[in-house]
Amino acid sequence: MDSLIVQALNGLASASSLFLVAAGLTVIFGVSRIVNFAHGSLYMLGAYLGWTLTSHGPLAELGGFFGFWGGVLLAALATGLIGAAIEFLLLRRIYRAPELFQLLATFAVVLVVQDIALLIWGPQDLLGPRAPLLRGATEILGLRFPRYELFLICVGPVMLGLLWLLFHRTRFGILLRAATQDREMVAALGVDQRRLFTSVFALGSALAGLAGALQLPREAVNLHMDMAVIVEAFVIVVIGGLGSLGGAFLAALLIGELHAFGILVFPRITLVLAFLVMAAVLVLRPHGLLGRKPSGLLPAAVPSPPLPRAPRWLVQAGAVALVLLVVLPPFLGDYALSVMADMAMMVLFAASLHLIMGPGGMASFGHAAYFGAGAYGAALLAKHFAAPMEVGLVFAPFAAGIVGLVFGWFCVRLSGVYSAMLTLAFAQIAWSTAFQWVEVTGGDNGILGVWPSEWARGKLVFWYLALALCGLGVVLLRRLLYAPFGMALRAQRDSPLRAEAIGIDTLRVRWVGFAIAAAAAGMAGALFAYGKGSVFPSFLGIPRSVDALVMVLLGGVQTVLGPLLGAVAYSGLQEQLVRISDLWRLVLGVAILALVLFFPGGLAGALRRREDDRA
Amino acid sequence: MLRVDGLHAHYGRAHILHGVSLDVAQGEVVCLLGRNGAGKSTTMKAIMGVVPPSAGQVLLDGKDLAGRASFEIARAGIGYVPEDRRIFAELTVEENLEVGRRAAPAGSQGWNPERAYTLFPVLAEMRRRPGGRMSGGEQQMLTIARTLMGNPRLLLLDEPSEGLAPVVVERMAEAILALKREGLSILLSEQNLAFANAVADRACLIETGQLRHTASMAALMADDEVRARYLSV
Numbered sequence: 001m002d003s004l005i006v007q008a009l010n011g012l013a014s015a016s017s018l019f020l021v022a023a024g025l026t027v028i029f030g031v032s033r034i035v036n037f038a039h040g041s042l043y044m045l046g047a048y049l050g051w052t053l054t055s056h057g058p059l060a061e062l063g064g065f066f067g068f069w070g071g072v073l074l075a076a077l078a079t080g081l082i083g084a085a086i087e088f089l090l091l092r093r094i095y096r097a098p099e100l101f102q103l104l105a106t107f108a109v110v111l112v113v114q115d116i117a118l119l120i121w122g123p124q125d126l127l128g129p130r131a132p133l134l135r136g137a138t139e140i141l142g143l144r145f146p147r148y149e150l151f152l153i154c155v156g157p158v159m160l161g162l163l164w165l166l167f168h169r170t171r172f173g174i175l176l177r178a179a180t181q182d183r184e185m186v187a188a189l190g191v192d193q194r195r196l197f198t199s200v201f202a203l204g205s206a207l208a209g210l211a212g213a214l215q216l217p218r219e220a221v222n223l224h225m226d227m228a229v230i231v232e233a234f235v236i237v238v239i240g241g242l243g244s245l246g247g248a249f250l251a252a253l254l255i256g257e258l259h260a261f262g263i264l265v266f267p268r269i270t271l272v273l274a275f276l277v278m279a280a281v282l283v284l285r286p287h288g289l290l291g292r293k294p295s296g297l298l299p300a301a302v303p304s305p306p307l308p309r310a311p312r313w314l315v316q317a318g319a320v321a322l323v324l325l326v327v328l329p330p331f332l333g334d335y336a337l338s339v340m341a342d343m344a345m346m347v348l349f350a351a352s353l354h355l356i357m358g359p360g361g362m363a364s365f366g367h368a369a370y371f372g373a374g375a376y377g378a379a380l381l382a383k384h385f386a387a388p389m390e391v392g393l394v395f396a397p398f399a400a401g402i403v404g405l406v407f408g409w410f411c412v413r414l415s416g417v418y419s420a421m422l423t424l425a426f427a428q429i430a431w432s433t434a435f436q437w438v439e440v441t442g443g444d445n446g447i448l449g450v451w452p453s454e455w456a457r458g459k460l461v462f463w464y465l466a467l468a469l470c471g472l473g474v475v476l477l478r479r480l481l482y483a484p485f486g487m488a489l490r491a492q493r494d495s496p497l498r499a500e501a502i503g504i505d506t507l508r509v510r511w512v513g514f515a516i517a518a519a520a521a522g523m524a525g526a527l528f529a530y531g532k533g534s535v536f537p538s539f540l541g542i543p544r545s546v547d548a549l550v551m552v553l554l555g556g557v558q559t560v561l562g563p564l565l566g567a568v569a570y571s572g573l574q575e576q577l578v579r580i581s582d583l584w585r586l587v588l589g590v591a592i593l594a595l596v597l598f599f600p601g602g603l604a605g606a607l608r609r610r611e612d613d614r615a
Numbered sequence: 616m617l618r619v620d621g622l623h624a625h626y627g628r629a630h631i632l633h634g635v636s637l638d639v640a641q642g643e644v645v646c647l648l649g650r651n652g653a654g655k656s657t658t659m660k661a662i663m664g665v666v667p668p669s670a671g672q673v674l675l676d677g678k679d680l681a682g683r684a685s686f687e688i689a690r691a692g693i694g695y696v697p698e699d700r701r702i703f704a705e706l707t708v709e710e711n712l713e714v715g716r717r718a719a720p721a722g723s724q725g726w727n728p729e730r731a732y733t734l735f736p737v738l739a740e741m742r743r744r745p746g747g748r749m750s751g752g753e754q755q756m757l758t759i760a761r762t763l764m765g766n767p768r769l770l771l772l773d774e775p776s777e778g779l780a781p782v783v784v785e786r787m788a789e790a791i792l793a794l795k796r797e798g799l800s801i802l803l804s805e806q807n808l809a810f811a812n813a814v815a816d817r818a819c820l821i822e823t824g825q826l827r828h829t830a831s832m833a834a835l836m837a838d839d840e841v842r843a844r845y846l847s848v
Contacts, residue, residue: 171713171716174706174710174713174714175714177703177705177706177710178703178706178710178711178714181703181704181705181706182701182703184665184685185697185701185703186714187684187685187686187689188663188665188685188686188689188695188697189686189689189695189714189715189761189762189765190686190689190690190715190717190765191686191714192684192686193686
């Protein structure tokens with residue numbers, strides 16, 4: 001009983017900081033319609049800045065009450081300024097770009113901030129100072145409870161109250177609420193949206209920074225804080241309802257308590273619990289607990305031009321390339337062969353995501369889940385049943401396809417941002433399963449000894465195997481696009497209403513498309529596992545999902561060939577970057593930002609514009 | 616005071632306005648008349664910058680506003696009341712008015728909530744009510760009041776009588792005439808000829824995105840042939 005009370009109070013304390021992060025995220029989304037993936041990075045920056053301010057420099061020398069709390073507040077303000085700068089320098093330039101590009105840009109910021117934090121603060125965990133006046137414990141109901149936790153418990157409701165006052169009693173807040181409902185009308189009434197956007201980013205970022213800095217006395221600062229918190233914040237915002245502060249508060253309490261008690265009851269699957277709650281909430285209330293169906297104007301669907309048949313020269317070029325890929329490899333070294341095999345798998349991986357994003361018109365930010373499901377499916381068979389590669393390769397697409405069916409069932413029911421967030425959350429859940437379920441998956445150590453069968457061990461034979469299977473996968477995916485199913489898929493993307501009216505079950509078509517894409521990604525993942533001889537949780541990690549996204553966006557969502565070229569270009573570039581530089585995240589992040597800023601319609605969009613000009 | 620010259624506008628690739636030209640004098644009420652889809656609303660949106668015009672000029676007191684952001688156009692003195700009202704449904708009446716509020720130019724009597732309530736007394740009784748829980752007529756009054764709070768010199772009213780009960784339409788006409796007596800210049804669009812006749816000085820007839828005919832309201836009412844050509848369905 002006693003431990004239950006302590007856990008309940010612990011849960012309330014975590015709920016407070018989760019609420020601060022989620023509140024910032026939801027406020028920013030409400031006004032700007034940007035899902036800020038970099039919000040976790042701002043939280044992390046707040047913690048690092050707080051650490052620096054409270055343990056170095058003049059405030060640390062001052063020490064005591066003002067030293068600590070001054071440092072925390074200053075860290076929150078500085079994070080707010082950083083957020084405003086990100087809006088001003090980057091996002092402002094791409095408000096007109098497609099939604100996916102905005103998300104990609106904030107992803108790039110995550111990568112850049114990771115490496116910058118690594119450069120400034122180093123890889124080790126940093127311990128912050130204790131909070132003055134709040135050291136030690138207080139007795140409640142005969143139980144000793146840390147004072148700082150009690151303080152945190154109060155922070156949540158107090159901030160909710162302050163934010164409520166801000167939103168209902170100040171002109172700024174009223175404008176923010178109005179802009180959340182109808183930005184265009186607010187502008188027509190003479191309000192400068194640019195200033196509103198910059199200030200809402202500053203506000204949201206300052207909240208994230210405050211949450212990060214307030215964590216100092218509770219836990220060590222490290223480089224994994226960003227991803228850990230952003231996924232939870234997404235879960236909370238989605239459960240609460242996008243744009244709803246009260247909903248975020250309720251959901252934060254729910255998730256905070258769920259974690260606190262989940263650790264007692266099911267220590268290994270806390271994230272899965274949160275996901276189950278989210279799934280239940282979304283099934284019952286598709287717009288979250290307190291969310292409303294988006295009012296005002298829905299974003300206009302972007303009808304895509306019909307897919308052209310491949311021109312003759314392209315078919316010929318493809319045939320020549322294929323002949324070269326078959327004839328040349330015997331003359332290449334082992335290293336080149338394994339890089340090429342990896343590229344072939346990335347091509348299939350990208351092509352599978354393209355099916356969802358291009359013809360399917362859905363966004364997936366967690367496609368690595370299916371890549372990893374295939375890889376782990378094959379590896380688990382090998383480890384626990386000593387299954388040979390042939391069995392693993394047959395089994396993997398089914399394993400991934402089934403995971404795709406389960407996750408997809410939820411994702412295809414939601415639209416736009418909700419759906420994208422859900423895919424990301426699912427991928428994180430898959431990742432945490434692989435990471436936490438040590439007995440089965442080996443946890444962080446992964447599963448070793450996943451080797452190909454005897455006949456396929458040579459690099460050359462394995463290359464031909466990869467080429468054959470990935471080539472087959474890509475051809476099948478391509479064939480699918482022009483089959484009746486592919487047409488139905490494209491029809492529901494361009495106009496769900498009209499597709500329904502001619503008898504297409506849009507949900508089902510999307511669901512099946514999702515599962516097929518997952519199965520194809522699973523095939524790529526299984527091959528990847530056999531190529532490396534091992535699987536690790538990183539196969540399911542966010543960076544790998546981002547890889548897939550960048551490959552597709554780099555090549556262009558609207559073309560069939562684009563993702564293939566994008567995959568070759570990007571995986572080649574990354575391979576080289578990782579080899580030559582420790583700061584590959586920074587370089588990659590900057591490269592993505594450059595792509596987003598200079599080709600806001602994608603490379604394919606830029607090409608099409610040129611063709612339009614000529615026509 | 617307002618002079619629109621050769622205004623073109625597109626929705627995507629569809630060319631909607633083909634060079635609309637019109638003007639509104641100080642204190643004048645001009646009515647855009649035309650059938651559904653003739654381009655009345657688009658003309659208003661293009662003047663306001665809600666739909667960016669692809670060519671042409673929008674001169675307010677000689678200053679060209681075409682191509683500017685709509686918040687700048689609003690600040691220059693044009694108030695826009697959209698056809699679909701676009702009330703902030705989750706904001707109260709008071710808060711809706713607050714969003715529209717802007718400081719009055721020096722030396723002029725500015726609008727404030729109390730003055731808006733004098734024009735539309737029914738709003739005073741529901742200051743705390745969310746916009747989403749008001750009737751169509753109340754919303755129409757609120758959207759006009761909200762725009763007036765920005766102290767515009769020229770008011771764009773897109774179909775103010777649309778979908779309203781006859782008694783509310785009468786109230787709306789009285790309000791517009793009251794605004795006119797205070798010297799506000801108004802460009803409105805209408806399908807309701809009787810309403811237009813009650814409030815407007817002059818009519819501009821628009822068809823397939825072009826201005827076809829302009830005449831005083833009285834002359835138009837006397838000219839059966841023109842009315843049949845441009846307005847009858």
